[in-house]
Amino acid sequence: MISFEHVTKKYGRETALNDVSFTLEKGKIYGFLGPNGSGKSTSLKMMAGLVFPSSGTVSVNGKKVDRKIAADIAYLSELDFYYSAFTVQDMINFSASQVSDFDWKKAEELVAFMQLEPNKKLKQLSKGNRARLKLVVTLARNTPILLLDEPFSGLDPMVRESIVKGLLSYIDFANQTVVIATHEIDEIEMLLDEVIAIQNGAIRAIENVEELRETKGLSVIEWMKQIF
Amino acid sequence: MTAFKGLYIKDLKLSFNGFIIGLFLIFFAMIASFALKEYFAEPSIPAIVSFIIIVLHVFYLPANLFTSLQVEAQSQLWLHNPNRGWKLFLAKIAAGITYFVASLLVSIILVKVFIVRTEYLGEFIGLSEMLSDHLYIMAGGMFLSSIYFTVWLLFYWTLYHALKRIPILNQIRWFVLLIVWLSVTILGNLISKIPAVQDFKEMGTINFHDFTKELGENTIFPETAELHLTSIIISILITVGVFLTSVWILERKVEV
Numbered sequence: 001m002i003s004f005e006h007v008t009k010k011y012g013r014e015t016a017l018n019d020v021s022f023t024l025e026k027g028k029i030y031g032f033l034g035p036n037g038s039g040k041s042t043s044l045k046m047m048a049g050l051v052f053p054s055s056g057t058v059s060v061n062g063k064k065v066d067r068k069i070a071a072d073i074a075y076l077s078e079l080d081f082y083y084s085a086f087t088v089q090d091m092i093n094f095s096a097s098q099v100s101d102f103d104w105k106k107a108e109e110l111v112a113f114m115q116l117e118p119n120k121k122l123k124q125l126s127k128g129n130r131a132r133l134k135l136v137v138t139l140a141r142n143t144p145i146l147l148l149d150e151p152f153s154g155l156d157p158m159v160r161e162s163i164v165k166g167l168l169s170y171i172d173f174a175n176q177t178v179v180i181a182t183h184e185i186d187e188i189e190m191l192l193d194e195v196i197a198i199q200n201g202a203i204r205a206i207e208n209v210e211e212l213r214e215t216k217g218l219s220v221i222e223w224m225k226q227i228f
Numbered sequence: 229m230t231a232f233k234g235l236y237i238k239d240l241k242l243s244f245n246g247f248i249i250g251l252f253l254i255f256f257a258m259i260a261s262f263a264l265k266e267y268f269a270e271p272s273i274p275a276i277v278s279f280i281i282i283v284l285h286v287f288y289l290p291a292n293l294f295t296s297l298q299v300e301a302q303s304q305l306w307l308h309n310p311n312r313g314w315k316l317f318l319a320k321i322a323a324g325i326t327y328f329v330a331s332l333l334v335s336i337i338l339v340k341v342f343i344v345r346t347e348y349l350g351e352f353i354g355l356s357e358m359l360s361d362h363l364y365i366m367a368g369g370m371f372l373s374s375i376y377f378t379v380w381l382l383f384y385w386t387l388y389h390a391l392k393r394i395p396i397l398n399q400i401r402w403f404v405l406l407i408v409w410l411s412v413t414i415l416g417n418l419i420s421k422i423p424a425v426q427d428f429k430e431m432g433t434i435n436f437h438d439f440t441k442e443l444g445e446n447t448i449f450p451e452t453a454e455l456h457l458t459s460i461i462i463s464i465l466i467t468v469g470v471f472l473t474s475v476w477i478l479e480r481k482v483e484v
């Protein structure tokens with residue numbers, strides 16, 4: 001369970017998050033939806049212990065979040081950052097060495113599934129293949145929480161499709177809590193259990209996707225158009 | 229593979245290009261020194277260049293570490309790691325030491341092969357003798373000094389990146405570092421002038437009479453003839469303290 005209690009994050013005069021409170025339950029897939037600069041990435045980084053709140057508390061399973069939370073959380077960054085000296089295999093070996101929950105079998109399956117060449121240097125990969133690799137090392141971990149920050153940003157439809165297929169095939173729907181921050185929801189609408197609309201650092205609404213469809217007759221996109 | 233080994237291999241890979249460039253520069257400097265010796269008909273030039281190459285190694289480890297840290301600073305995503313900050317830093321230092329030792333060994337071999345055991349011993353006898361007889365003491369001293377500078381570099385690097393989260397200081401981070409450096413230096417000087425501290429530092433002094441005698445008039449580092457054990461212990465304590473402070477800042481204050 002991930003909990004935000006009156007969390008505010010300020011960068012000088014800029015407020016990234018303003019007195020935000022919510023709880024994310026185990027075994028659900030959440031969509032953090034909102035325009036650029038709404039506070040989605042900051043929220044995910046706080047869950048991952050990479051950014052600290054100016055006030056309020058972020059906790060995971062009752063424990064206040066710090067850097068060590070990386071043992072329980074697999075985080076996929078929005079950044080296209082990579083070690084240029086690494087090959088695909090180097091990246092997998094390195095990721096596996098840092099955590100105790102790395103599933104080698106899953107990683108090998110994912111590499112084959114994403115059609116990545118193990119001996120290829122990362123600097124020689126296309127942006128799309130680097131995004132696939134990021135997903136491989138993230139999904140290969142058996143963590144209770146999975147955070148995906150803009151997994152589709154700047155990627156072509158083919159790559160997006162392979163990422164969604166990867167998510168569908170390799171997420172443990174019963175045990176993993178998944179948070180996907182994005183403003184592009186076409187691809188992931190079918191995956192989501194709950195959606196959280198965030199704008200200007202404040203939560204605008206939280207809805208169950210199934211209820212949204214059944215009671216209000218709205219798709220997530222239609223709901224977003226009403227909210228923003 | 230253990231977490232530390234994984235980090236160490238990663239850091240070796242990050243610094244490999246820098247290592248190769250460093251070796252190339254050493255070879256280039258040596259070849260250039262022989263060319264200059266011929267051109268100016270000055271046999272001592274290779275010995276002087278060799279000496280400079282070895283002395284410059286005191287900056288090797290800090291420079292290596294800085295380039296490696298700057299790669300991480302592009303995203304700071306290396307902090308998404310369940311392993312503690314000291315492990316992340318120590319792996320970088322270990323990788324840097326590996327290249328430092330390799331580069332220093334290459335330099336020493338070149339000095340031994342090209343300078344000391346050839347006809348180019350030259351007329352700069354003091355320097356040649358020093359290179360010949362005290363090379364390993366020099367190398368050891370530089371290694372320890374290098375570690376000391378490296379840890380201070382870690383401290384200033386983490387402080388610089390921690391200040392990023394304070395917008396009012398973000399634009400003047402270099403100035404803040406300068407203020408901190410000046411404050412630390414002034415404070416250190418003031419403390420070292422306290423008579424009790426001076427007396428303490430004088431304790432456990434070891435004299436190397438033979439060393440000064442051998443160098444004769446061409447003594448270059450006469451002060452290294454005395455070794456203050458208490459000063460070394462203080463330096464070790466400072467190094468450990470600064471390292472732990474850097475780790476604390478990295479874990480608590482540096483954001484992604």
